[in-house]
Amino acid sequence: MASSVLAPDAKSTSFWWEGHDQASLQQSEGSPPDRADVVVVGSGFTGLSAALTLARAGRQVVILDAEQPGFGCSTRNGGQVGPRFGPSFAELSASYGVERATRLKREGHNAYDYLTALIRDEAIECSFETSGHLLCVHAPGRFGPAAKAAEAEQKAFGIEAQVIPKSEQHREVGSDAFHGVILFPGGGALDPMRYHRGLLGRVMAAGAMLFAGQKVLGVERDGQDFAVALPGRTIRARDVVLATNGYTGDATPWWQRRIIPIGSYIIATEEIDPALMAKICPKRRMLHETRKVVYYYRPSPDQKRILFGGRVALSETDPRISAPRLHEAMVRVWPELQGVKVSHSWMGFVAFTFDHLPHVGSQDGVHHAMGYCGNGVPRSTYYGHKAALKVLGRPEGASELDPLEFQTRPLYRGTPWFLAPSLLYYKLRDRFA
Template identity: 85%
Template sequence: MAQSVLAPGAKFTSYWWEGHDAAAPAVTGGSPPDKADVVVVGSGFTGLSAALTLARGGRQVVVLDSEQPGFGCSTRNGGQVGPRFGPSFAELSETYGEEKATWLKREGHAAYDYLVRLIQDEHIDCSFETSGHLLCAHAPGRFAPAAKAAEEEQKRFGIEAQVIPKSEQRREVGSDAFHGAILFPGGGALDPMLYHRGLLDRAVGAGAALFTGQRVQGIERDGQSFAVRLAGRTISARDVVLATNGYTSDATPWWRRRIIPIGSYIIATEEIDPAVMARICPKGRMLHETRKVVYYYRPSPDQKRILFGGRVALSETDGSVSAPRLHAAMVRVWPELKDVKVTHSWMGFVAFTFDHLPHVGTHDGIHHAMGYCGNGVPRATFYGHKAALKILGKVEGASEMDPLAFQTRPLYHGRPWFLAPSLAYYKLRDHFA
């Protein structure tokens, strides 16, 4: 079945790596120094955002990564960015009360605003555009709740939203698979590889030193500083930022117990006839569905392909298995794409948390920012910056997440044994919605 959807020479690497030197050499040659003001572990969006702020704040910053820069989900995601993701205001109010829920939502919106300002102020060329996001009701029973939640966000936070009934949805998406949609015109899109390279260039330009192929084996207190253990040596640092997100390892067990790594799978199609693209994506929107086990998709920045992502298996698998399943889901939305082949099929680990919120803070003096729950581009940029501000002693480093406990569960040590039954349950809910 896989052979029927894969194009000749199909690749199992990120589409975003095409045309870029994904295997670029380490930015800084040689070995890391013995001492640094701050060691940042991880060179994705979080780590580079933190490094940029710290270096411009006058700190000597060393960034360590076991792989190439941005090897994880920073260059593997769908490139959809927007101000409204995560738990709804009603869900947050039920847990934290209306006042705290209001501030939590506002901080989520602030993360997106910070991302947009950074791209503009730093002149990062990453194909960013305000394309608009379309939330598509995959079942009749999901349209009214989605419309109500959008109305609440519009009333309380000024997030522009337009309710589009099924009879009018084809002006936004060329499909009859949905039961109405909600348009959020303020949502955007970018090329995550180009954005990562832009952050990398600016962090290094500010003085941060990046060393790849450096697997951190542990972090321990050493008096007033920390000893960051590598193979056969250590680096002494006054402060440490853990920015490993969905790739958090056993080297940092406290954090590994609080992060749930979940594989997210994406395909890119071969180039599609321009007339067909104009019909299926008439306005170039970013699209996602009201499912709990979500599908998300978009046209490529050049408007020539479809990038289609989601969770297609109860346990982790590989691109040869996920490609035909994602292709089938895509054809469910757009039957006319049944003969369009897949040129790229890849995955990355996103980090979820038990309370479905990101977390920025400290444990045993080690700073962390992680757990973005599928909205990593703005949140990683924002909370990496927040972690850096905390180290610099700036009041702006304060976050609404500060008083929230970073939760774990009994018997959980970083391998989500509960994921398969949970996904099966939510898939049933989606099916019978």
């Protein structure tokens, strides 16, 4: 089956990497210095955002990454960005009360506003556009609750939302697979690789140093400083920022026990006839579904392909095997794409948390920002900045997340053995909704 949906020259690398030489990404020459004001571990959006704030504040910043810059999900995601901050307002209110839920929701909006302002002010060319997001209702029983939740957020936070019944949904998406849609016109999209490259350029221009291929083996307190262990050597730093998100490993076990890495899989199709693209995506919207086991998809920035992603595997990391599953789900939405081949199939690890919220703070003096729960582009940019402000001791670094415990579970050591029964449970809920 795999060979039937894959193009003869299909690639198992991110579609966003096309036209970019990963090895040519900006980085510093030579070896990392023996000392730094701040060591940032990870060169994705979180690490670069933190480094930019710190370097412009005059700190000597060294960024370390085990791979090439942005190797993880920063350049593997779908590029959908928006102000909505899940869980829902009702779920947050039930857990934390209405007042704190309101503040948490507003901080989600702040993250989106910070991202869009950064792109504008830094003149980062990344195909950013306010395309609008469609929440596609996959079952009749989900339409009412989705509409009610959208109306509540519109009333409480001013997020524009339009409830569109099934009889009118074709003006937004050319599919009969849904039972109405909710349009959020304020959502947007970007090219994550171009955004990463633009952000990296600003970071290097600010004077930060970045060293790829530097696997951090551990971080320990050493008097007033920290010792950051690398193979064969150690870097001393006044402060450390962990920005490893879904790639947090055993070098930092306290954080590994609090991060749930989940594979997110995406395919890109071959180029599609323009008339068919205009039919299935008439208004260039970003789309995702009301399913608990989420699917998300979009037209490419040049409107020639569909990028279709979702959680379709637990431990399987071979994109050539996940591609047929995503292709089947795509054809469920648009049967007209049955014969369209897959040109790219790839995956990356996103980071979930036990309370479904991101976390920014410190443990034993080591700062962190991670756990974006599938909404990583705005959150990572914003909370990387927040982590840097905390390092600088600035009051603007305060976050509504500060009082929340960064939870773990007994016996959890970073391998999410519980995902299999959870995925099965939520798939059954989606099927019988």
